Amino acid sequence: MSNILEIKGLTKRFGGLAAVDNVDFDVREGGITGLIGPNGAGKTTIFNLITGVYKVSSGNVFFRQKDITNTEPYLVADYGITRTFQNIRLFKNLNVFENVLTACHASAKYGLAESFLRLPRFRKEELALKKKAMDLLDYMGLADRKDAIANGLPYGLQRRLEITRALALDPKLLLLDEPAAGMNPDETEQLMKLIANIRDRFNLTVLVIEHHMDLVMGVCEHIVVLNFGKKLSEGRAEEIRGNKQVIEAYLGGEHAEC
Amino acid sequence: MAQFLQQIVNGLSIGSVYALMAVGYSLVYSIMNFSNFAHGGVIMFGAYFGFFAMTLLKLPFLAAFALSFTGTALLALLIERIAYKPLRERRAPFLYFIISAMGASIFLENIVIATIGPTFRTYPKVFSRTAIALGSIAVGRLDLIMFFVSAISLALLVLFIEKTKMGKAIQASAYNMKAAALMGVNTDQIVMIVFILGGILAGIAGVFFGMKYTVYPQIGNITTKSFVAAVFGGLGSLPGAVLGSVLLGIIETMVAGYLSSQFRDLIAFVILIAVLVFRPSGIMGKISEEKA
Amino acid sequence: MDAYLEGILILSGINLIAVMGLCLLTGFAGLFSFGHAGFMAIGAYTAAIFTKMLGLPFVFGIAASAVSAAIVSWLIGMATLKLKGDYFCIATLGFGEAIRLILDNFQGLGGSRGWPGIPASSTLLNIVILDIIGVVLIANLVRSRHGRNMIAVREEELAAQVAGINTYKYKMLALVISAAYAGVAGALLGHYMTFIQPKMFSMVKSTELTIIVIFGGLGSISGSVIGAVVLTFLPELLRVVDKWRLVAYGMAVIAIMIGRPRGLMGGFELTPASFRKLFAERKAAREIKAASRLYSDDDSAQGAGR
Ligand SMILES: Nc1ncnc2c1ncn2[C@@H]1O[C@H](COP(=O)(O)OP(=O)(O)OP(=O)(O)O)[C@@H](O)[C@H]1O
Numbered sequence: 092m093s094n095i096l097e098i099k100g101l102t103k104r105f106g107g108l109a110a111v112d113n114v115d116f117d118v119r120e121g122g123i124t125g126l127i128g129p130n131g132a133g134k135t136t137i138f139n140l141i142t143g144v145y146k147v148s149s150g151n152v153f154f155r156q157k158d159i160t161n162t163e164p165y166l167v168a169d170y171g172i173t174r175t176f177q178n179i180r181l182f183k184n185l186n187v188f189e190n191v192l193t194a195c196h197a198s199a200k201y202g203l204a205e206s207f208l209r210l211p212r213f214r215k216e217e218l219a220l221k222k223k224a225m226d227l228l229d230y231m232g233l234a235d236r237k238d239a240i241a242n243g244l245p246y247g248l249q250r251r252l253e254i255t256r257a258l259a260l261d262p263k264l265l266l267l268d269e270p271a272a273g274m275n276p277d278e279t280e281q282l283m284k285l286i287a288n289i290r291d292r293f294n295l296t297v298l299v300i301e302h303h304m305d306l307v308m309g310v311c312e313h314i315v316v317l318n319f320g321k322k323l324s325e326g327r328a329e330e331i332r333g334n335k336q337v338i339e340a341y342l343g344g345e346h347a348e349c
Numbered sequence: 350m351a352q353f354l355q356q357i358v359n360g361l362s363i364g365s366v367y368a369l370m371a372v373g374y375s376l377v378y379s380i381m382n383f384s385n386f387a388h389g390g391v392i393m394f395g396a397y398f399g400f401f402a403m404t405l406l407k408l409p410f411l412a413a414f415a416l417s418f419t420g421t422a423l424l425a426l427l428i429e430r431i432a433y434k435p436l437r438e439r440r441a442p443f444l445y446f447i448i449s450a451m452g453a454s455i456f457l458e459n460i461v462i463a464t465i466g467p468t469f470r471t472y473p474k475v476f477s478r479t480a481i482a483l484g485s486i487a488v489g490r491l492d493l494i495m496f497f498v499s500a501i502s503l504a505l506l507v508l509f510i511e512k513t514k515m516g517k518a519i520q521a522s523a524y525n526m527k528a529a530a531l532m533g534v535n536t537d538q539i540v541m542i543v544f545i546l547g548g549i550l551a552g553i554a555g556v557f558f559g560m561k562y563t564v565y566p567q568i569g570n571i572t573t574k575s576f577v578a579a580v581f582g583g584l585g586s587l588p589g590a591v592l593g594s595v596l597l598g599i600i601e602t603m604v605a606g607y608l609s610s611q612f613r614d615l616i617a618f619v620i621l622i623a624v625l626v627f628r629p630s631g632i633m634g635k636i637s638e639e640k641a
Numbered sequence: 642m643d644a645y646l647e648g649i650l651i652l653s654g655i656n657l658i659a660v661m662g663l664c665l666l667t668g669f670a671g672l673f674s675f676g677h678a679g680f681m682a683i684g685a686y687t688a689a690i691f692t693k694m695l696g697l698p699f700v701f702g703i704a705a706s707a708v709s710a711a712i713v714s715w716l717i718g719m720a721t722l723k724l725k726g727d728y729f730c731i732a733t734l735g736f737g738e739a740i741r742l743i744l745d746n747f748q749g750l751g752g753s754r755g756w757p758g759i760p761a762s763s764t765l766l767n768i769v770i771l772d773i774i775g776v777v778l779i780a781n782l783v784r785s786r787h788g789r790n791m792i793a794v795r796e797e798e799l800a801a802q803v804a805g806i807n808t809y810k811y812k813m814l815a816l817v818i819s820a821a822y823a824g825v826a827g828a829l830l831g832h833y834m835t836f837i838q839p840k841m842f843s844m845v846k847s848t849e850l851t852i853i854v855i856f857g858g859l860g861s862i863s864g865s866v867i868g869a870v871v872l873t874f875l876p877e878l879l880r881v882v883d884k885w886r887l888v889a890y891g892m893a894v895i896a897i898m899i900g901r902p903r904g905l906m907g908g909f910e911l912t913p914a915s916f917r918k919l920f921a922e923r924k925a926a927r928e929i930k931a932a933s934r935l936y937s938d939d940d941s942a943q944g945a946g947r
């Protein structure tokens with residue numbers, strides 16, 4: 092299978108600190124790849140670099156062979172990459188439905204004048220948008236909460252809503268930043284199943300950051316391990332599990348988890 | 350050449366008063382990340398405190414001066430407690446702080462108009478108006494005193510921030526409020542100190558300003574220019590605020606002297622827009638990548 | 642109609658137009674401006690040039706005021722909308738003051754003494770018509786994808802970007818539209834007063850507009866409408882205590898920020914649908930309460946939601 096994403100020599104410096112240091116790895120199309128590593132390893136920073144939230148210091152990001160290094164975040168989304176955030180970023184004062192509806196916008200084309208005057212195309216496309224948002228909420232089991240204000244949702248549902256919002260963009264590649272943070276083992280396992288389901292149903296590729304190694308082992312076909320900004324190792328779950336360096340890095344960092 | 354030097358001297362003198370005001374804006378910005386538009390009102394109160402201490406209470410100049418900056422320090426603190434503290438506790442977005450500051454500023458200006466009226470008042474004469482001749486240029490006594498008192502006050506402020514434990518804590522909070530709190534810095538106390546410091550400088554600036562020009566409720570509008578100076582130097586940077594103020598003072602007097610005094614006020618805002626367009630971080634400030 | 646009352650209604654109507662634009666910018670896109678009086682000034686002077694100097698009909702003056710303010714705002718937006726935090730707000734402040742000072746020194750248009758003799762073309766009728774058009778257009782806009790994109794920018798800019806929204810473009814759109822509204826308001830004001838002076842467009846005016854929007858509740862169009870009318874009338878009713886008016890005003894602003902940061906309407910809209918919904922909610926809440934009382938003595942566990 093071909094690679095949907097290729098990271099080459101990616102580096103990000105903050106002042107003196109190299110948060111990401113010359114990292115290379117590929118993400119295979121259609122798979123679920125895990126990105127793991129202790130606190131401060133640079134995982135979130137890599138997501139920020141891929142999605143154009145941070146400017147790259149050096150190195151490149153290729154999406155389907157196209158160089159997308161330092162592209163504006165909204166264009167990255169247009170190309171087909173979306174993400175969730177480690178510290179959930181919903182449209183807090185909007186309700187669940189509006190959160191998802193807003194992310195559906197890419198599939199509407201009506202212009203400014205049509206909005207001002209509520210012309211026929213506006214009405215037609217709005218209906219389609221609303222239907223799409225509702226279908227997604229149904230699939231993700233959030234339909235009965237559609238009028239709830241995002242901020243007031245329980246934590247687990249907020250994470251779920253953030254994933255739903257990302258799906259509304261019809262992504263080809265979905266980046267999830269610690270989607271299981273703060274969940275108990277049961278919830279986490281459910282979530283991992285959901286992620287696998289999503290991948291199959293929407294026919295997309297997933298790159299997921301996870302802090303707890305055991306959790307990723309089950310669902311990820313391929314795992315990349317980072318430590319202090321550098322790639323420590325990469326391979327299939329069982330290869331990673333037995334890797335001495337990885338175990339050491341984790342013993343050194345696990346107790347500081349947050 | 351003589352005229353040029355004269356303009357420089359005049360510019361330095363007014364620039365030093367701008368610096369006293371600008372530092373107040375920058376101090377608050379460095380800690381709380383918002384532009385405290387109530388600062389102009391505090392400066393105006395400083396001018397009135399000094400004026401009434403001398404005219405009504407018949408205090409000697411130095412006592413009136415001390416009374417004024419004590420009063421403004423308390424006033425600044427009071428504004429913080431009433432208008433900003435509840436917002437801080439709620440972690441409100443900075444826009445709420447700005448609006449609250451605007452409210453405080455409107456309140457301060459109009460409470461003065463409502464109680465003692467909008468009239469212009471002139472300070473009693475403290476220093477002789479005859480200028481001192483330095484070679485070919487003449488320097489007003491008041492200008493000279495303004496310059497030195499401002500310079501000394503700013504030097505003391507720098508000493509406080511660089512040398513004392515409290516000053517170090519202020520620096521740490523300016524760098525990263527959350528991290529400072531984690532390291533045991535009492536950030537509420539830091540905020541109070543910062544407002545007191547800004548308030549003291551506002552009082553000094555207010556008295557000088559009143560003495561050089563006149564006292565009236567809209568002085569705050571002129572202090573907007575010192576805010577421009579703070580932006581010019583780089584919001585949040587103290588050396589920047591001083592440098593920006595001195596430069597603004599000199600540029601202003603140059604424009605007034607060589608072009609037309611009508612452009613005197615305009616130039617400040619032209620500089621503001623130019624800075625925002627070409628170098629929003631100002632001369633000495635820096636803009637960092639926001640953490641995501 | 643009583644000429645005095647008519648005068649206040651006209652002023653409310655004029656304020657309403659400027660406030661509608663600011664309601665979009667501040668209430669929906671989340672950007673604060675302390676320079677909208679500057680756009681009003683541009684509109685007022687441009688319109689006066691068209692009608693008084695060139696002798697063109699008032700509609701041309703109004704159109705020109707909207708276009709000129711929009712163009713200037715676009716230039717300002719290009720320079721400052723990419724900046725973070727309150728830099729945009731500071732820039733608008735600088736712009737507003739700069740415009741005023743430039744006009745002060747521009748003798749061709751009367752300078753600081755003002756410019757008299759502008760035709761008295763603003764009437765209650767044409768202002769009410771423009772108000773209605775203005776409100777309907779904004780109300781339609783905010784309930785479209787364009788409006789929702791602006792709201793997303795206000796709510797969480799980074800998430801909006803990652804969700805494919807060009808946040809710069811939408812901030813610009815909100816700014817340009819709001820400036821055009823301010824420009825029209827300026828044109829109407831000039832042609833009502835028949836006299837314009839730079840002093841009329843100071844930072845105090847800008848702040849006043851922003852405060853009306855906040856008073857009405859950020860993100861509420863009906864709140865802004867009510868705010869514009871109430872806050873234009875109130876000072877007139879309070880003429881007796883005139884000098885205390887702004888004192889109370891200042892205190893009220895702080896009180897709103899602290900106590901009711903979402904303003905009068907708190908993002909709620911006065912529409913027939915929202916009324917029905919409100920009553921339905923109330924009724925449902927009462928029923929739940931009644932039901933819970935049937936089954937247990939402790940009804941505190943069953944709230945009304947929210
Ligand atoms: N905007 C920024 N400015 C300065 N330093 C930053 C910034 N963003 C990240 N860093 C630093 O880069 C390093 C890597 O951070 P990153 O958030 O990528 O780690 P992570 O692997 O996601 O860790 P965690 O498991 O805690 O989420 C850290 O030392 C962090 O402090």
Ligand SMILES: [Mg+2]
Nearest residue numbers: 134135136177
């Ligand atoms: Mg992280």
